[in-house]
Amino acid sequence: MCPEVSWVPASRERAPTAAVVGLDACPTAAVDADRVAATRDRLLDAGEAARLADLFRLLGDPGRTRILFALLEAGELCVCDLAATVGAAETSVSHALRLLRTAGIVRNRRDGRNVFYSLDDAHVRLLLDLSREHLRHGDGAAR
Numbered sequence: 001m002c003p004e005v006s007w008v009p010a011s012r013e014r015a016p017t018a019a020v021v022g023l024d025a026c027p028t029a030a031v032d033a034d035r036v037a038a039t040r041d042r043l044l045d046a047g048e049a050a051r052l053a054d055l056f057r058l059l060g061d062p063g064r065t066r067i068l069f070a071l072l073e074a075g076e077l078c079v080c081d082l083a084a085t086v087g088a089a090e091t092s093v094s095h096a097l098r099l100l101r102t103a104g105i106v107r108n109r110r111d112g113r114n115v116f117y118s119l120d121d122a123h124v125r126l127l128l129d130l131s132r133e134h135l136r137h138g139d140g141a142a143r
Helices: 033-042 046-059 062-074 079-086 090-102 122-139
Strands: 005-008 017-020 106-111 114-119
Touching: 046 062, 062 079, 062 090, 062 114, 062 122, 079 090, 079 114, 090 106, 114 122
Parallel strands: none
Antiparallel strands: 005 017, 106 114
16 A cells, blocks of 8 residues: 655745655554563663664774774784775774774784784674675675
8 A cells, every 4th residue: 555645845946845654653553562561671771772872883984894804804913904904094093993992892912012903702703794794685695
């Protein structure tokens, strides 16, 4: 069944635009109280939701994401090797690594004057692998 569409002209000079009404609305006003209560009991709290949103904001930067995938592939790299790999300035990579380390996404290891970075743990690897697989699944490109 087609949604109800009403035409509302924005101005006399513009073409009319379509306003779709009620696509995401519930067709009935009944609430399943048991289901709502059971879901609320398992729902993450506001603090955890904020921390998770912060994590996704960190991962939402393409430069940081490329750095993480470089570490996923290489295992461990220093800043200069990472910068050469992702094609970015060492200062940008260093800043990104500082943010990622503070968030517990990467860790560092000092070897003399060199500092090497790697993904913090298997959870980060899993998150990156699953995210990439999901992206490929959505593209319909199973590689």
